[in-house]
Amino acid sequence: MRAVITGGAGFLGSHLCDTLLARGDQVVCLDNLSTGRIENVAHMIGQPGFVFSRADVSAGLDIDGPVDVVAHFASAASPPDYQRMPLETLAVGSRGTENALRLAEVSGARFVLASTSEIYGDPAVHPQSEEYWGNVNPIGPRSVYDEAKRFAEALTRAYGSARGVNVGIIRIFNTYGPRMSATDMDALSPTSSPRR
Numbered sequence: 001m002r003a004v005i006t007g008g009a010g011f012l013g014s015h016l017c018d019t020l021l022a023r024g025d026q027v028v029c030l031d032n033l034s035t036g037r038i039e040n041v042a043h044m045i046g047q048p049g050f051v052f053s054r055a056d057v058s059a060g061l062d063i064d065g066p067v068d069v070v071a072h073f074a075s076a077a078s079p080p081d082y083q084r085m086p087l088e089t090l091a092v093g094s095r096g097t098e099n100a101l102r103l104a105e106v107s108g109a110r111f112v113l114a115s116t117s118e119i120y121g122d123p124a125v126h127p128q129s130e131e132y133w134g135n136v137n138p139i140g141p142r143s144v145y146d147e148a149k150r151f152a153e154a155l156t157r158a159y160g161s162a163r164g165v166n167v168g169i170i171r172i173f174n175t176y177g178p179r180m181s182a183t184d185m186d187a188l189s190p191t192s193s194p195r196r
């Protein structure tokens with residue numbers, strides 16, 4: 001399988017690159033390093049089957065050759081990051097998602113969106129099931145992230161129904177582990193609100 005991973009030098013994306021490469025897949029990792037780190041993928045650079053390209057996926061995805069899977073993980077995810085980069089966050093959730101979907105469409109590839117529990121906003125229901133629609137303030141402090149991801153989900157569904165792209169959406173809840181950024185670790189303190 002040849003997989004394109006956007007945001008592949010980030011916390012989660014780099015682990016996905018590791019896993020796919022270890023099982024023998026080819027990986028094209030695209031990242032603009034806005035919140036990710038080259039150190040996260042440095043051990044893969046030079047390995048057969050791995051290509052890293054520094055690129056802004058909101059501007060376009062230019063990939064030669066066959067593609068079997070597009071995994072769209074690019075987006076600031078930590079509240080301090082997306083509040084520092086509100087326009088970039090909206091751009092990667094909207095234009096970046098559409099660019100990644102178009103690549104999947106022309107390639108006949110499976111498309112997977114890394115979405116978030118934040119599409120539920122400040123939920124009135126606990127725990128949240130997939131049937132719950134959420135409670136989001138469209139102009140609140142988390143809106144650039146929450147609404148970008150909600151738009152990305154809607155766009156993904158529309159490419160599935162209107163264009164026949166094989167799509168999937170993962171709503172990831174708070175995740176932690178090696179390669180998590182220092183700003184996220186601050187967010188785990190008991191006095192902060194890390195939900196994303």
Ligand SMILES: NC(=O)c1ccc[n+]([C@@H]2O[C@H](COP(=O)([O-])OP(=O)(O)OC[C@H]3O[C@@H](n4cnc5c(N)ncnc54)[C@H](O)[C@@H]3O)[C@@H](O)[C@H]2O)c1
Nearest residue numbers: 007009010011012032033034035036056057074075174175
């Ligand atoms: N970590 C979590 O707990 C969590 C929870 C829910 C959803 N998610 C989602 O998973 C994905 C990865 O999150 P993460 O925690 O690894 O964050 P991260 O900040 O470590 O990784 C995001 C990566 O995307 C890259 N990126 C951002 N904008 C880009 C652009 N325009 N072009 C190319 N690359 C770009 C960044 O440089 C970074 O490497 C995000 O889409 C996030 O919304 C994460």
